[in-house]
Amino acid sequence: MTTWMATILLLALTCAAFAAALWLYRVNRGRPTLQALMHPLVTGPLMVSAILVATHIDYDQYRKANQLFFFLLGTTTVALAIPLHQQFHHISRLSKPLIITLIFGASFAVASALAIAWLLGGSVETLISLAPKSVTTPIALGLSEKIGGLPALTAGVVVFTGVVGAVLGPLIFRWLGITDDRIIGFVTGICAHGVGTTRAFEISARCGAFASLGLGMTGALTAFSLPWLVIFFLD
Amino acid sequence: MNLLRGLAVLILFQGIGEGISHITGIPVPGPVIGMVLLFLALQFSHTETPAWLGRTGHVLIRWLSLMFLPACTGLFFLPDISSSQWLPIAGAIVLATLLTLLLAALLMQKLMPAEGHRP
Structure with missing residues (x-):
């Protein structure tokens, strides 16, 4: 052929x-x-x-x-900048809950993944490859390489995280009784990056805009802090 | 025609983003830089988002799942990892993602001001 x-x-x-x-x-x-x-x-x-x-x-x-x-x-x-711009008037009024949730969510995602993997017997290389799991793929790949993980493993880890978050997220929100699409969107964007954002746009434009915001902010926060944290802990 | 005009603008921003990412060597991917630039351009233009741009964006975002499909397929073709690492990897992803979703949602719900106008 x-x-x-x-x-x-x-x-x-x-x-x-x-x-x-x-x-x-x-x-x-x-x-x-x-x-x-x-x-x-x-x-x-x-x-x-x-x-x-x-x-x-x-x-x-x-x-x-x-x-x-x-x-x-x-x-x-x-x-994604377009819905973000169109929904920005909702977002700018909520800067405090958004920033606190972002900092908690982004750091808890990394810390809990590392702790669980360590408890289950993960090697140092595995731990490092897992660290960027909640960041959108292109950022995660660059990060993994910078901090000494296996980029190919990180790529799989990121996609798997996104799918798990996008699939289980709606079930969890329903179980918690959360119907506010701003919370659903932002949390899904923090935990499940692009795949979660896709899912959020299926719920509503506002949900998608908050997810894009979560995705962008998590990516930026992790990209700038993770390399320093790894250097700090491994040295 | 309008769709193509929107696509041209988006690809232009994507290209600028890629260029900046490449030249400066910062670990932020080009499209994300492009998104930030387009957002700033829209914020500071003080006019309504042109309808043709909004429509292109809407169409692309509606098909986001399709564009993710090839990347997600890569999940089934991971590099060889020693079998002792599978449990920590899968366990960490599923449990940590669940816990983070749960706790972040509860936290944000606590922090949100009461909403007077639900749509």
């Missing part, structure tokens, strides 16, 4: 898997718990990886064929 044919087929695979995943998600609309677990970002990647494994195509080739989506992910990150 020629390269461009393979590229087109692998791009089509992404679109087909997404269409199927979206259908599965909508079919389960009446069952909130099951629907949360059947999010397209859970079922879609499962279908794609099953097909890649079955056809002996390695992930690297698939990733290269789908560069377009990685590029558009960046473009969409820029676009």
